[in-house]
Amino acid sequence: MNDNVYDDKFCKQVDELLSGYVDGELSQQQSQFVALHLATCSTCQQTLTSIEELKMTIKQVSYPAMEQQQLNAVLQDLSSQRMQQFSWFALISGILICIIFAVYQFFIDSTTPWYFKLSISLIWGGIIGLFLSVLRQRLLIRKTDKYNKVEL
Amino acid sequence: MNQALKQITQGAFCFALQLVKQTADAQDVVQEAAAVAIAHPNAPRISSPEFKAWFYRVARNKALDRLRQIKRQSCDEYDEQVELSGDTMQLSMTENGPESSLQQSRLKGQVAKAMEQLSPMQKEVVLLKDFHQFSYQDIAKVLDMPSGSVMSVLHRGRLTLRDLLQQQWKEHNER
Numbered sequence: 137m138n139d140n141v142y143d144d145k146f147c148k149q150v151d152e153l154l155s156g157y158v159d160g161e162l163s164q165q166q167s168q169f170v171a172l173h174l175a176t177c178s179t180c181q182q183t184l185t186s187i188e189e190l191k192m193t194i195k196q197v198s199y200p201a202m203e204q205q206q207l208n209a210v211l212q213d214l215s216s217q218r219m220q221q222f223s224w225f226a227l228i229s230g231i232l233i234c235i236i237f238a239v240y241q242f243f244i245d246s247t248t249p250w251y252f253k254l255s256i257s258l259i260w261g262g263i264i265g266l267f268l269s270v271l272r273q274r275l276l277i278r279k280t281d282k283y284n285k286v287e288l
Numbered sequence: 289m290n291q292a293l294k295q296i297t298q299g300a301f302c303f304a305l306q307l308v309k310q311t312a313d314a315q316d317v318v319q320e321a322a323a324v325a326i327a328h329p330n331a332p333r334i335s336s337p338e339f340k341a342w343f344y345r346v347a348r349n350k351a352l353d354r355l356r357q358i359k360r361q362s363c364d365e366y367d368e369q370v371e372l373s374g375d376t377m378q379l380s381m382t383e384n385g386p387e388s389s390l391q392q393s394r395l396k397g398q399v400a401k402a403m404e405q406l407s408p409m410q411k412e413v414v415l416l417k418d419f420h421q422f423s424y425q426d427i428a429k430v431l432d433m434p435s436g437s438v439m440s441v442l443h444r445g446r447l448t449l450r451d452l453l454q455q456q457w458k459e460h461n462e463r
Binding site: 151155156187190191193194207214215 | 298440
């Protein structure tokens with residue numbers, strides 16, 4: 137009687153872990169626990185075998201594939217994501233190079249008086265500073281916005 | 289890379305088909321998911337390992353939207369029949385498993401029918417694990433559920449499915 141109660145307790149514990157054991161998703165300790173129990177319990181061993189067979193059965197059911205034309209259209213759409221990323225990279229790099237060159241030319245130009253250079257620098261410094269602070273704020277809002285994923 | 293992307297797209301189509309049942313709807317679902325993958329600011333890169341689970345998740349959500357839209361929750365037959373591949377379909381869960389192709393095609397229907405009797409969550413978890421071969425962690429990502437619950441939902445689903453199939457096969461053998 138006591139043995140049965142003892143076995144039932146272990147069977148219940150192992151039953152909850154059997155799927156994880158079949159899928160190799162248990163920790164080493166859990167796997168060892170299940171393996172030890174399976175060596176002595178035919179009921180749990182049977183459940184394990186039936187799960188393995190069920191897995192095989194489901195795996196063997198096949199479904200019709202997507203039409204080639206439709207598949208190509210989707211693959212083209214998805215590939216355009218990479219093209220988009222590359223285009224953004226090229227655009228931003230080009231603009232940055234132009235800006236650096238223009239700033240360099242502006243500061244080495246000896247015909248422009250120093251106070252004009254200073255005032256232009258202050259104006260641009262202010263614009264860039266404001267832009268960065270707004271950008272930071274927007275990014276923070278986007279990160280914490282709970283409706284961010286609604287579009288999914 | 290293209291081969292991997294092709295596999296992901298076909299897999300997502302198959303998952304959508306398993307949910308919406310109609311080929312045309314499943315194709316629309318995958319196209320809508322691809323449109324989201326291009327435009328969404330949080331979309332992972334196609335080359336990143338997170339892309340597969342993310343794309344399945346989008347496809348799943350689009351499929352659920354589609355189901356709500358057409359109100360076809362009461363599951364019809366697949367318009368293109370689900371086919372069994374391979375000749376190794378062993379019905380060792382029953383003593384007298386079918387051997388002919390006719391019986392195999394009957395079994396195909398039985399599996400689909402039994403699958404429909406699971407709860408939506410169990411069905412999706414079982415399909416993602418046993419058909420699409422996802423890890424528990426990725427299943428949790430696709431279904432937006434705690435990864436700790438995946439194993440228990442999967443186990444309950446598998447045991448229910450096993451019992452339903454055994455019952456169906458028993459009834460069939462008794463006829």
